[in-house]
Structures are given as structure tokens and as C-alpha cells.
Amino acid sequence: MSLTDEAIARIRELIQSGKLPPGSKLPPEQQLATELGISRSPMREAVKALAVARVLDVRRGDGTYVTSLAPTVLLEGLGLAVELMHGNTLLELTEVRRLFEPIATGLAATRATREDLTEIHGHLAAMRAAAGDVELLNQHDAAFHRAVAAATGNEALATLLDGIAGGTLRARVWRGMVEAESADRTLAEHEAIYEALAEGDAGLAQAAALVHISTTERWLRRVHGAGPGDPR
Secondary structure (H helix, E strand, C coil): CCHHHHHHHHHHHHHCCCCCCCCCCCCCHHHHHHHHHHHHHHHHHHHHHHHHHHCEEEEECCEEEEEECCHHHHHHHHHHHHCCCCCCCHHHHHHHHHHHHHHHHHHHHHCEEECHHHHHHHHHHHHHHCCCCHHHHHHHHHHHHHHHHHHCCCCCHHHHHHHHHHHHHHHHHHHHHHCCCCCHHHHHHHHHHHHHHCCCCHHHHHHHHHHHHHHHHHHHHHHCCCCCCCCC
């Protein structure tokens, strides 16, 4: 382990132990380095690395603070990482989405408030209005799914799903451009999801979401010439 890695590990231990809780200010660099028995140079590099990871927040002229450590903060980089993936990862991301999103949709059916349902319905109405504009339709499509995930009340799950689903958005736009009647099918699938949510039927909501995501996955596999389980 390099000195920088050791410094990172020591700072993480302080945070995990509660000695540096969320929102707390770190001691001055020299003091922290002395307390941990690590020289200032690797300590400085450790702080930079943890700032990039959104664990620490370096405020110029004020000091360094532990962030809120909320899922939306710590997982913020997931979407960027997904966008940088290459090769066959689009199909892999769709598979991951198929595993997670139906369960989240079922959970949302049991937890969605009246306000949640109003927001979800608003995105559905916007999708209907944008049926002739593929890119705009898919923007409202993404907002619909974010609202459903948010209705679970599980911030970590919602953040993960947003990062994963964002990586498949371009493929969904592409499908809308090249496949006839895809907009009508997409709207019908989203209406089925909303109706199940409004009825509070978790099983039906999960099934409707699975059908919706599987439709996109089957299309992607057909385009890529790969069957289920085929790594191509």
C-alpha cells in the first residue's frame, strides 16, 4: 500500500468510526498529518482523491469538510462512469436495469404518495404531448422513471437506477428513430405502469415495468445479433 493509499484508508476510518461525522471539518493539514503519522505530501494527495470521490469537500479559504455522504452525493459519478463504458456494456446495462427497475417499480406502488402520483402522471402527459418528437419523448420518459424511482423513498436505489438508466437513453432515442410505432408502444407501456402504481398493485406494477424494459432489451439484442446470455 502506498503512503497515499494509507492516508486515504486512515481518513476513511475516521469517518466510518464517527470521529469525523458528515459535515464536520477536518483538522488543519499539518495537524491531521501529525495525528495520523503520515507526511503532508501523501496526506494532501489523499484529500484530493477523497474530494474527487465526493467524500470530502475542499473549500478554498475555509478548510476541508466531510460531505453529507448522502447517496446522491457519493454515487453522483456513476452516471459519468456509465457514459464512458465501451463495447458490449449497453446490453449489460439493460440487463442490470431489467433486474432492478421492476422491483423498484413494485416498491413504488406500495409507497407512492398522492403527490408522487401527480408528478408521475405529469411526465406521462408530457410524453403523450411529445409523441411526435423522439428526443423530447425520451427526455420525459427518463423523467417518468426518475419520478417512479423517487417514489420508493429509497435514495440509494433511485440514484443507482438514474445512473444506470441514463446510459441506455441514447439507445432508446435510436430505437424511436428507426422502429415504426415505437412511440405508441412506449406510451402504452408507461400507461400500464402508471395505472398499476395508481392502483397500488405492486405485482402488476413490477410486471408492467418488466414488460417495458424487456421490450427494449429484445430490440437491442436483435440489433446486435445477440441472444439472451450471448456476450457479443
